[in-house]
Amino acid sequence: MSHHDSKSASPMQVATGDRAILPEGARTIPIYVMGKRYEVPETLTIMKAMEYAGFKFLRGAGCRGGICGACPTVYRKEGDYKLYFGLACQTVVEPNMYLAQIPFYPANRAKYDIEAISPVAETVHALYPELFRCVACNNCTKACPMGVEVLDYISAIKQGDLARAAHLSFDCIQCGMCASRCMGELPQYHVAQLVRRIYGKYIQPRAAHLEKRVVEIESGKYDAMLDALQKMSHEELEKLYKEREREPDMAPPGTWMPEDTQYL
Amino acid sequence: MGYTPEMLELIKRVEATRPARVEMARRGENFPALSLEERAVVLEAFHPDYQKEGRRPVKVGPDKGLVLPDEIATMLESRSMIRPDKVDLSHVDFDTDVLIVGAGGGGTSAALLASEAGVKVLMVTKLRHGDANTMMAEGGIQGATQECDSPFYHYLDTIGGGHFTNQPDLVAALSHDAPQSIAWLESLGMMFNKLPDGRLQVRHFGGSSRKRMHSAGDMTGAEIMRVLRDEARNRSDRITTLEFCPAVELILDEEGKCAGAILYNMETREFFIARAKAVVIATGGNGRLHIKGFATTNHYGATMDGVVMSYRAGVGTTCLPSTQYHPTGVAYPEQNVGLLITEKVRGLGAHVLNIDGEQFCFPLEPRDVESAELIKEAVEKKKAVITPTGRVGLWLDSPMIDLLHGEGTVRKELPAKFIQFARHGIDISKHPMLVYPTLHYQNGGIAINANCETVIPGLYSAGECTGGVHGENRLMGNSLQDVITFGRRAGVSAAAYVKKGVELKKLTLDHVAKYEKELKDAGIENPMIAPVLLPDYSTDEVAARRKMEAMQESE
Numbered sequence: 157m158s159h160h161d162s163k164s165a166s167p168m169q170v171a172t173g174d175r176a177i178l179p180e181g182a183r184t185i186p187i188y189v190m191g192k193r194y195e196v197p198e199t200l201t202i203m204k205a206m207e208y209a210g211f212k213f214l215r216g217a218g219c220r221g222g223i224c225g226a227c228p229t230v231y232r233k234e235g236d237y238k239l240y241f242g243l244a245c246q247t248v249v250e251p252n253m254y255l256a257q258i259p260f261y262p263a264n265r266a267k268y269d270i271e272a273i274s275p276v277a278e279t280v281h282a283l284y285p286e287l288f289r290c291v292a293c294n295n296c297t298k299a300c301p302m303g304v305e306v307l308d309y310i311s312a313i314k315q316g317d318l319a320r321a322a323h324l325s326f327d328c329i330q331c332g333m334c335a336s337r338c339m340g341e342l343p344q345y346h347v348a349q350l351v352r353r354i355y356g357k358y359i360q361p362r363a364a365h366l367e368k369r370v371v372e373i374e375s376g377k378y379d380a381m382l383d384a385l386q387k388m389s390h391e392e393l394e395k396l397y398k399e400r401e402r403e404p405d406m407a408p409p410g411t412w413m414p415e416d417t418q419y420l
Numbered sequence: 421m422g423y424t425p426e427m428l429e430l431i432k433r434v435e436a437t438r439p440a441r442v443e444m445a446r447r448g449e450n451f452p453a454l455s456l457e458e459r460a461v462v463l464e465a466f467h468p469d470y471q472k473e474g475r476r477p478v479k480v481g482p483d484k485g486l487v488l489p490d491e492i493a494t495m496l497e498s499r500s501m502i503r504p505d506k507v508d509l510s511h512v513d514f515d516t517d518v519l520i521v522g523a524g525g526g527g528t529s530a531a532l533l534a535s536e537a538g539v540k541v542l543m544v545t546k547l548r549h550g551d552a553n554t555m556m557a558e559g560g561i562q563g564a565t566q567e568c569d570s571p572f573y574h575y576l577d578t579i580g581g582g583h584f585t586n587q588p589d590l591v592a593a594l595s596h597d598a599p600q601s602i603a604w605l606e607s608l609g610m611m612f613n614k615l616p617d618g619r620l621q622v623r624h625f626g627g628s629s630r631k632r633m634h635s636a637g638d639m640t641g642a643e644i645m646r647v648l649r650d651e652a653r654n655r656s657d658r659i660t661t662l663e664f665c666p667a668v669e670l671i672l673d674e675e676g677k678c679a680g681a682i683l684y685n686m687e688t689r690e691f692f693i694a695r696a697k698a699v700v701i702a703t704g705g706n707g708r709l710h711i712k713g714f715a716t717t718n719h720y721g722a723t724m725d726g727v728v729m730s731y732r733a734g735v736g737t738t739c740l741p742s743t744q745y746h747p748t749g750v751a752y753p754e755q756n757v758g759l760l761i762t763e764k765v766r767g768l769g770a771h772v773l774n775i776d777g778e779q780f781c782f783p784l785e786p787r788d789v790e791s792a793e794l795i796k797e798a799v800e801k802k803k804a805v806i807t808p809t810g811r812v813g814l815w816l817d818s819p820m821i822d823l824l825h826g827e828g829t830v831r832k833e834l835p836a837k838f839i840q841f842a843r844h845g846i847d848i849s850k851h852p853m854l855v856y857p858t859l860h861y862q863n864g865g866i867a868i869n870a871n872c873e874t875v876i877p878g879l880y881s882a883g884e885c886t887g888g889v890h891g892e893n894r895l896m897g898n899s900l901q902d903v904i905t906f907g908r909r910a911g912v913s914a915a916a917y918v919k920k921g922v923e924l925k926k927l928t929l930d931h932v933a934k935y936e937k938e939l940k941d942a943g944i945e946n947p948m949i950a951p952v953l954l955p956d957y958s959t960d961e962v963a964a965r966r967k968m969e970a971m972q973e974s975e
Contacts, residue, residue: 226548369565373597410619
């Protein structure tokens with residue numbers, strides 16, 4: 157279906173884009189993708205190793221940079237009873253690893269109206285009563301590829317400390333590995349999303365200066381200035397650009413004012 | 421793993437110059453920035469956009485003759501996945517008011533605003549909802565929210581950073597709406613970095629006169645995306661989202677209005693006809709075309725689909741020849757090569773250094789200038805570090821940040837980056853990072869006005885797939901602001917257009933047939949098929965064993 161023009165690459169083999177190559181002298185190692193053996197270069201990530209082996213991802217690849225949660229992968233190592241969890245785009249292959257991607261895991265999500273809800277822990281408890289099925293086994297934390305203290309934030313929510321839970325869960329990429337391992341069948345990452353939005357909207361103090369600026373914009377304060385800028389010649393703009401005063405690096409926000417205040 | 425003993429030895433040179441550099445930073449002194457004239461010289465000599473090789477005029481379409489990178493020209497000279505004469509457009513599978521193509525920050529903002537205006541929204545995307553460059557934007561979002569700042573200075577910084585090539589009405593819209601967009605995100609419950617009294621934390625960035633960069637840790641885009649996605653899910657009664665089901669061709673009506681798109685379910689390989697009174701293209705960038713073989717910071721689906729489809733329908737482009745190389749992509753370890761290291765690292769005070777631990781440029785030049793300075797130091801001065809896999813890199817002295825702002829600042833301000841390097845045995849609060857420019861952003865794209873209208877009635881566009889907002893160089897934090905401001909504007913405009921009353925006439929794909937005739941007349945044999953939807957990273961050896969020529973195609 158899709159086609160990539162690989163012929164434009166130079167005859168000498170070089171790594172272009174994300175296509176992996178086998179550098180001179182590099183060793184290959186065996187990995188098992190869903191039980192099937194492939195020889196791949198060592199030092200590659202699971203994602204690039206699978207592509208090297210010939211897989212083309214549809215599900216199971218997203219940002220390729222460790223932040224979108226599309227490529228959670230579960231694996232075991234030879235002779236080791238433990239389960240390991242990682243992102244395919246971030247985890248380096250090891251010899252004889254047995255892996256499977258889990259690009260999707262079903263999890264219950266409660267709908268709510270952010271404008272209408274009451275910003276208290278009881279709201280969260282009512283939307284997700286299964287929170288209290290948590291047995292504190294800590295499998296969620298062990299399964300998190302981002303190192304989030306999942307059990308700790310679930311406990312904080314149960315105890316009513318939404319601010320703590322919001323901060324503890326901040327690095328969550330919503331891959332769903334926590335939910336996949338949960339005895340109590342909790343959708344941890346959906347609960348955390350709700351809590352962070354309650355925190356951001358209702359608990360964290362609002363920015364007063366922002367509210368003031370929005371009123372100024374809506375009153376049309378800057379319309380004439382922006383109109384004038386749009387009509388300016390390159391030379392006039394360049395002159396203004398060069399004359400800009402630069403806010404000092406170490407000045408705390410809100411403390412410094414420029415000498416020229418006519419455009420504020 | 422971590423750094424090799426040889427690299428650790430080189431890091432000692434960085435450590436040797438660090439105390440004096442930290443003292444200098446404490447005094448507020450910087451390595452001198454270049455004048456506008458000096459910037460022009462270094463760009464001309466070292467920026468990939470300014471090199472003649474690898475560029476050619478595109479042979480067909482509304483911008484025929486425009487000189488573009490080969491990869492982009494070839495993509496525009498492509499044919500459709502579908503045979504226009506064999507599609508029955510009378511059988512409509514989805515009927516909606518507004519069809520939004522792409523479900524990143526721009527598409528989702530458009531969906532939310534259109535649904536608020538009371539119209540029915542169908543949003544389609546090739547991967548999952550939120551798989552987009554928005555998710556990956558780390559450093560922050562611009563907006564003149566502080567007392568010492570105003571939309572006037574946001575405008576000036578943006579157009580100066582873009583070398584005065586930006587489209588003025590779009591810059592005005594961006595700087596005007598930016599504080600409103602930030603207030604909207606705050607009201608949706610986004611967790612901004614704030615001071616205890618609620619004041620938004622702000623920082624400098626390359627090309628800024630005022631501290632205007634707002635952030636949420638070092639995952640600002642991810643925080644924006646997950647909040648917008650969560651809100652869209654709360655409104656699933658008004659917003660239908662189809663994943664793994666991108667648009668592959670636009671549909672017009674007999675009067676030339678945009679009237680929907682052909683959708684393709686990538687999992688079942690079915691095609692669907694989606695009829696819509698208005699269409700918003702928000703398909704994002706093109707980093708996965710790997711111009712000149714550069715690595716990219718972009719997500720897996722960044723293949724320029726929207727530009728291809730709208731170009732074929734007759735919409736020209738703005739600033740498309742210009743591509744942004746982010747100055748600080750990862751050069752080591754090999755597993756992370758190409759990934760972005762946010763400009764915030766330099767905003768927090770980290771210096772860029774050569775192999776001898778010496779500064780050679782102002783760390784916060786506009787991105788194209790900064791990239792050119794790094795390339796110059798490596799290519800001309802030959803002062804780069806060579807990695808074990810033969811890549812070149814320059815140091816980014818992240819340990820300075822804790823020295824300047826207090827122990828623990830790196831972990832607190834750059835948590836995602838800290839984890840990413842820690843996975844490979846590197847503590848970036850103790851050791852510098854090795855960086856080199858990487859393909860980052862499609863500066864140009866679909867031509868729009870400040871209401872996100874294209875030349876085709878009923879066809880709107882917003883975000884990275886459009887051109888003009890950033891001119892030929894984008895400043896940090898203006899991309900996130902672009903997707904929110906113009907996503908919102910596109911949603912409002914499309915909904916208003918629908919509510920005025922749109923009567924669709926007979927649906928047609930004549931524009932596709934006409935374009936393919938133009939290809940033939942231009943002598944383009946075997947055009948590639950696009951949108952490509954996803955890149956193909958199979959090795960030459962694997963591709964050869966697929967024996968495409970010898971085997972009958974399955975399709």
